[in-house]
Amino acid sequence: MTFRITQRVPALCAILTSIGMTLPSTGLDAQTAQPLPTAAQTDPKTLSMMQGFPPPADKTIRFTDGSSLKFPNTRWAFSHMRELVPTANVSRGEGPVRALPRAERDLGNVAITTMDGKAITFNDALQLTYTDGILVLHKGQVVYEKYFGEGSPQRPHIAFSVTKSFVGTLASVLVAEGKLDPAAPVTKYVPELKDSAYGDANVRQVMDMTIGVKYSENYSDPNAEIFDYARAGGMVPMGPNYQGPRTFFDFLVKLKKEGEHGNGFFYKTANAEVLAWIVKRASGLSMADLLSQRIWSKLGAEHDAYFMVDSIGTESGGGGLNTTLRDLARFGEMIRNKGKVNGEQIIPAAAIADIEKGGKKEDFEKGGYPLLKGWSYRDMWWISHNEHNAFTARGIYGQTIYIDPKAEMVIVRYASHPMAANGANDPVSLPTYMAVAKTLMK
Amino acid sequence: MTFRITQRVPALCAILTSIGMTLPSTGLDAQTAQPLPTAAQTDPKTLSMMQGFPPPADKTIRFTDGSSLKFPNTRWAFSHMRELVPTANVSRGEGPVRALPRAERDLGNVAITTMDGKAITFNDALQLTYTDGILVLHKGQVVYEKYFGEGSPQRPHIAFSVTKSFVGTLASVLVAEGKLDPAAPVTKYVPELKDSAYGDANVRQVMDMTIGVKYSENYSDPNAEIFDYARAGGMVPMGPNYQGPRTFFDFLVKLKKEGEHGNGFFYKTANAEVLAWIVKRASGLSMADLLSQRIWSKLGAEHDAYFMVDSIGTESGGGGLNTTLRDLARFGEMIRNKGKVNGEQIIPAAAIADIEKGGKKEDFEKGGYPLLKGWSYRDMWWISHNEHNAFTARGIYGQTIYIDPKAEMVIVRYASHPMAANGANDPVSLPTYMAVAKTLMK
Numbered sequence: 001m002t003f004r005i006t007q008r009v010p011a012l013c014a015i016l017t018s019i020g021m022t023l024p025s026t027g028l029d030a031q032t033a034q035p036l037p038t039a040a041q042t043d044p045k046t047l048s049m050m051q052g053f054p055p056p057a058d059k060t061i062r063f064t065d066g067s068s069l070k071f072p073n074t075r076w077a078f079s080h081m082r083e084l085v086p087t088a089n090v091s092r093g094e095g096p097v098r099a100l101p102r103a104e105r106d107l108g109n110v111a112i113t114t115m116d117g118k119a120i121t122f123n124d125a126l127q128l129t130y131t132d133g134i135l136v137l138h139k140g141q142v143v144y145e146k147y148f149g150e151g152s153p154q155r156p157h158i159a160f161s162v163t164k165s166f167v168g169t170l171a172s173v174l175v176a177e178g179k180l181d182p183a184a185p186v187t188k189y190v191p192e193l194k195d196s197a198y199g200d201a202n203v204r205q206v207m208d209m210t211i212g213v214k215y216s217e218n219y220s221d222p223n224a225e226i227f228d229y230a231r232a233g234g235m236v237p238m239g240p241n242y243q244g245p246r247t248f249f250d251f252l253v254k255l256k257k258e259g260e261h262g263n264g265f266f267y268k269t270a271n272a273e274v275l276a277w278i279v280k281r282a283s284g285l286s287m288a289d290l291l292s293q294r295i296w297s298k299l300g301a302e303h304d305a306y307f308m309v310d311s312i313g314t315e316s317g318g319g320g321l322n323t324t325l326r327d328l329a330r331f332g333e334m335i336r337n338k339g340k341v342n343g344e345q346i347i348p349a350a351a352i353a354d355i356e357k358g359g360k361k362e363d364f365e366k367g368g369y370p371l372l373k374g375w376s377y378r379d380m381w382w383i384s385h386n387e388h389n390a391f392t393a394r395g396i397y398g399q400t401i402y403i404d405p406k407a408e409m410v411i412v413r414y415a416s417h418p419m420a421a422n423g424a425n426d427p428v429s430l431p432t433y434m435a436v437a438k439t440l441m442k
Numbered sequence: 443m444t445f446r447i448t449q450r451v452p453a454l455c456a457i458l459t460s461i462g463m464t465l466p467s468t469g470l471d472a473q474t475a476q477p478l479p480t481a482a483q484t485d486p487k488t489l490s491m492m493q494g495f496p497p498p499a500d501k502t503i504r505f506t507d508g509s510s511l512k513f514p515n516t517r518w519a520f521s522h523m524r525e526l527v528p529t530a531n532v533s534r535g536e537g538p539v540r541a542l543p544r545a546e547r548d549l550g551n552v553a554i555t556t557m558d559g560k561a562i563t564f565n566d567a568l569q570l571t572y573t574d575g576i577l578v579l580h581k582g583q584v585v586y587e588k589y590f591g592e593g594s595p596q597r598p599h600i601a602f603s604v605t606k607s608f609v610g611t612l613a614s615v616l617v618a619e620g621k622l623d624p625a626a627p628v629t630k631y632v633p634e635l636k637d638s639a640y641g642d643a644n645v646r647q648v649m650d651m652t653i654g655v656k657y658s659e660n661y662s663d664p665n666a667e668i669f670d671y672a673r674a675g676g677m678v679p680m681g682p683n684y685q686g687p688r689t690f691f692d693f694l695v696k697l698k699k700e701g702e703h704g705n706g707f708f709y710k711t712a713n714a715e716v717l718a719w720i721v722k723r724a725s726g727l728s729m730a731d732l733l734s735q736r737i738w739s740k741l742g743a744e745h746d747a748y749f750m751v752d753s754i755g756t757e758s759g760g761g762g763l764n765t766t767l768r769d770l771a772r773f774g775e776m777i778r779n780k781g782k783v784n785g786e787q788i789i790p791a792a793a794i795a796d797i798e799k800g801g802k803k804e805d806f807e808k809g810g811y812p813l814l815k816g817w818s819y820r821d822m823w824w825i826s827h828n829e830h831n832a833f834t835a836r837g838i839y840g841q842t843i844y845i846d847p848k849a850e851m852v853i854v855r856y857a858s859h860p861m862a863a864n865g866a867n868d869p870v871s872l873p874t875y876m877a878v879a880k881t882l883m884k
Binding site: 050053054055060061062063064080082083084085086087088089091094154240246247249277280281286302304306309311312313314 | 492495496497502503504505506522524525526527528529530531533536596682688689691719722723728744746751753754755756
């Protein structure tokens with residue numbers, strides 16, 4: 001099964017592709033034009049990745065030589081980021097774990113019709129999306145939970161751009177509390193950005209990614225900003241002769257304006273890093289401490305989470321969060337419940353309401369996502385405006401929080417799809433989520 | 443207060459010294475011959491280290507430029523290792539936290555006479571040893587707990603060579619269970635070492651560090667093995683032109699024999715890495731998983747621990763463990779109780795008995811520790827054979843588990859002394875521990 005993907009690809013996708021990953025434009029391997037190996041064929045346990053002391057050379061995965069970024073090594077690496085790079089802890093606090101009540105159902109045979117008209121089952125969908133772990137909550141109860149490969153209830157997995165929705169949520173919380181002014185210029189919080197693309201932007205434009213910034217994700221251009229972004233943030237190896245910026249901050253201050261702000265949604269990871277910077281300045285806390293204090297320590301999380309950090313300990317707000325799947329579900333359920341956990345309001349309901357109302361559809365339309373017709377983007381969440389008012393956090397390679405208010409359902413999925421862009425799995429994933437929702441509503 | 447230090451210095455000390463730390467042979471700064479700044483003067487909070495987004499350049503601490511290894515930056519860095527380097531998690535498991543009962547006492551004015559005859563108090567000792575955190579258990583109850591600077595009940599601190607005692611304990615456990623044969627050649631478990639110094643050594647010799655291996659800790663020799671050890675293990679930056687081994691395994695197989703095995707105790711960190719390798723092969727588990735499964739998940743620990751790892755995820759068995767102070771205390775208390783936690787035998791009593799009986803004093807005498815007269819070394823623990831039969835785990839810069847069976851006392855201390863060798867703080871620390879023990883026994 002292959003899909004033609006035309007939508008924009010987040011930054012990390014491009015740089016990963018540039019160092020040898022499959023191109024995200026087809027379902028075929030970019031070099032060989034052969035069908036991609038299946039999830040079963042690339043199971044990291046079956047392939048004995050990183051097994052043994054030491055592992056055999058051809059089963060060894062490192063960050064330093066770039067091998068951790070190449071499929072199928074990613075099937076192991078996405079569950080082991082902290083073993084590859086420095087990280088900052090997000091403490092779950094000292095309180096008790098909030099048990100997730102269970103009412104399990106066999107969803108394996110739920111029938112799904114993909115966007116290109118194929119009839120598959122839920123079980124098929126898990127394979128087609130290279131799922132590492134998936135958990136379905138219905139009315140707060142676990143109705144389905146399954147892991148593959150290196151996926152495990154105990155092991156955090158990288159959330160990639162799902163991270164942005166955490167940063168956006170925290171920004172929305174600070175706005176609701178009057179601690180962050182969305183109408184204020186970015187430079188009110190980060191004067192260092194005055195000569196950058198963000199010098200005449202306001203906070204709301206950053207929150208909704210309606211920023212005109214020269215930030216190329218064209219991986220065939222060696223001068224594209226994406227390369228420096230990923231190297232500066234420690235997300236790919238810098239290489240011995242690298243002379244560019246060595247921290248997120250140093251990267252961001254150099255970004256130049258291109259076009260106008262407030263004139264359409266253009267998904268660029270740099271905006272999430274800028275928002276993270278703003279949020280840190282407005283709160284006086286690091287992203288790890290802010291997330292811990294305001295949310296993670298109040299969810300009854302089972303495990304600490306963590307952020308990948310750059311060389312000076314700055315968390316990646318664009319894609320660096322790692323959590324266990326169950327804790328991601330707890331977060332999603334709290335959002336579905338408009339900021340409440342066990343009836344206690346842990347973040348303002350207004351912060352969630354602002355997310356759910358969505359952004360301007362006409363802005364989104366300019367962003368170029370043909371599979372997401374009628375959607376919008378608000379507070380770094382993706383708002384479907386579909387019949388269930390579903391909204392979602394999305395990260396490359398299939399990372400997902402999918403919240404369906406009408407079905408009272410939250411689906412969280414971690415995955416390691418060979419293709420970065422969610423367009424590669426949306427034709428399966430989006431119909432799957434709706435089919436599960438309708439099954440649960442019966 | 444200065445002390446003349448003549449004992450051998452562990453490997454990390456030497457390489458740290460080589461990149462700009464104070465020499466461990468005097469209480470004076472090596473370059474300036476000025477008295478070292480005090481603990482109060484180098485408090486990382488007072489100095490605003492790593493505060494701000496981003497921190498000011500002169501308050502920024504990185505691993506990549508070596509600044510995290512330099513005093514006084516170490517006062518911050520030793521509590522933030524995972525933010526600087528890749529790490530492997532040691533899970534506390536899913537069980538409840540075992541509360542540490544409290545019966546606090548003010549020990550601050552306990553009188554101590556240092557080895558060089560000075561009269562000080564317990565409070566003075568904490569300052570003189572640059573303590574980041576100290577916790578005293580008496581009969582299993584917390585009688586004293588205090589943190590300084592970046593020390594915190596929630597934040598793991600690097601244990602340095604206290605790590606070795608964990609590896610030695612796990613080896614002793616496997617021996618007690620018949621899963622590891624101390625009389626067997628090392629090559630039974632690690633055939634790859636056959637052409638190295640360890641090719642004709644047995645496991646017991648490794649466990650007790652009576653190995654004849656060419657492993658220089660002479661930091662004035664650019665070819666000294668210590669440099670490659672620390673670089674191979676990712677404990678110091680490799681630098682752009684580094685051509686040596688890039689993993690612990692690759693480093694160890696190249697070590698050459700010097701002298702004979704079984705002919706005296708010579709403290710060399712490489713032996714702990716070899717023992718870690720043996721233990722992994724004998725157990726089939728990584729050090730992180732073995733420690734978690736056999737000990738950490740059974741202590742009722744409050745927090746996961748973690749190991750620093752090399753570029754292929756190999757834990758440093760020589761010095762890479764990080765724990766919270768309270769969890770280190772739980773471990774020490776379990777050892778004091780001969781493998782029991784809350785009355786349950788979690789590791790064999792025989793494993794602890796083998797440690798407590800100690801090694802050969804005549805072997806130890808050859809190792810050159812004038813402050814530790816009459817001591818021995820067994821299973822990577824330091825055995826005092828003093829009037830209380832105290833034994834201890836020791837790491838550079840003051841990391842300590844001190845177990846006093848007669849006083850039913852366990853002291854754990856994390857510190858960031860400017861000088862690596864414990865000889866720099868033993869003249870204060872060892873009398874302090876005995877004075878506290880005698881106070882508690884009254």
